[in-house]
Amino acid sequence: GDSVTQMEGPVTLSEEAFLTINCTYTATGYPSLFWYVQYPGEGLQLLLKATKADDKGSNKGFEATYRKETTSFHLEKGSVQVSDSAVYFCALSGPAGNNNDMRFGAGTRLTVKP
Amino acid sequence: DTAVSQTPKYLVTQMGNDKSIKCEQNLGHDTMYWYKQDSKKFLKIMFSYNNKELIINETVPNRFSPKSPDKAHLNLHINSLELGDSAVYFCASSRTGGRNEQYFGPGTRLTVT
Numbered sequence: 280g281d282s283v284t285q286m287e288g289p290v291t292l293s294e295e296a297f298l299t300i301n302c303t304y305t306a307t308g309y310p311s312l313f314w315y316v317q318y319p320g321e322g323l324q325l326l327l328k329a330t331k332a333d334d335k336g337s338n339k340g341f342e343a344t345y346r347k348e349t350t351s352f353h354l355e356k357g358s359v360q361v362s363d364s365a366v367y368f369c370a371l372s373g374p375a376g377n378n379n380d381m382r383f384g385a386g387t388r389l390t391v392k393p
Numbered sequence: 394d395t396a397v398s399q400t401p402k403y404l405v406t407q408m409g410n411d412k413s414i415k416c417e418q419n420l421g422h423d424t425m426y427w428y429k430q431d432s433k434k435f436l437k438i439m440f441s442y443n444n445k446e447l448i449i450n451e452t453v454p455n456r457f458s459p460k461s462p463d464k465a466h467l468n469l470h471i472n473s474l475e476l477g478d479s480a481v482y483f484c485a486s487s488r489t490g491g492r493n494e495q496y497f498g499p500g501t502r503l504t505v506t
Contacts, residue, residue: 311492317434322397322483322497329490366434374491379496380449383485388433 281306285369285384292359292391300387302343302353302369310371312336312345312352319364319384326354326367359391396420399484405504406474414469414476414501416484422496423489424448425467427459430481430500442467443489471503479505 286301304312311330315323327336332347341356352369369384397418406412418425425441425447440459441449447459455473471478484498 311494313494315497321484322499323436323495324497325494328494368436372492372494380438383436386436388434 281310281371281373281380281382283369283371283384285367285387286355287385288366288387288389290387292389294361294391294393295358296391298356298363298365298389299353300367300369300389302354302384303353304350304352304369304382306350306371306373308374309347310373311312311369313342313372314343314352314391315370315379315383316366320367323368340383348366359389359390361393364389364391371372397484397486397496399482399498399501401501402499403502403504407506408474408476410474411470412503413471413479414482414484415500415505416467416469418465418484418496418498420485420486420496422486423464424487425435426469426485426487427469428483428485428497430483432480436483437458438462440467440469452501458479464501469499474503474505476505 282305284350301345313328314326327338329336329345335344343354366386424443426441430438442461458470461469481500485495487493487495
């Protein structure tokens with residue numbers, strides 16, 4: 280079945296460092312891909328998404344490109360801030376007929392130190 | 394305006410009790426979900442409802458039962474609570490059909506003692 284694999288954490292960076300969180304997926308058909316962020320004590324929030332190959336999703340300085348050839352959707356940010364400390368989830372959702380099933384990765388905890 | 398809301402935010406109860414968690418969404422979505430998040434942050438889909446019809450039911454114990462009085466509400470009832478039920482439970486909603494993002498509530502932290 281469809282699945283998502285993301286790099287294990289935790290990831291600890293200094294402020295202004297470059298961030299990459301790897302995500303690869305397995306899916307039949309052409310899913311939409313998502314990154315969600317969960318700040319401490321809160322629910323998941325959609326960070327960005329991409330709906331087809333070569334699309335780039337971006338938000339709050341974060342970017343991810345839908346790479347069909349490598350089945351990847353890596354999350355990047357050029358300069359992280361302390362406020363980016365959170366758990367990040369990669370996810371996919373298949374085309375209609377998959378009962379809206381959203382598949383989440385295991386989550387990657389990011390800690391940014393001043 | 395809160396898009397997806399849950400009550401209560403915290404729930405502490407003893408083993409064997411029965412409890413409910415309420416969820417409401419004001420986004421006009423047709424599909425709602427319940428997830429369980431364990432201490433390692435792993436998310437597990439429990440149920441989803443589309444127009445009052447259960448369309449996903451993962452292998453959860455039948456002590457857990459979703460109840461949807463209308464398409465804006467999906468409540469979670471849990472009977473005979475066990476220690477292993479302690480977790481954070483999230484409600485979410487989305488438009489019906491594939492490839493749609495889901496919107497999450499703030500979560501309910503359930504502690505069973």
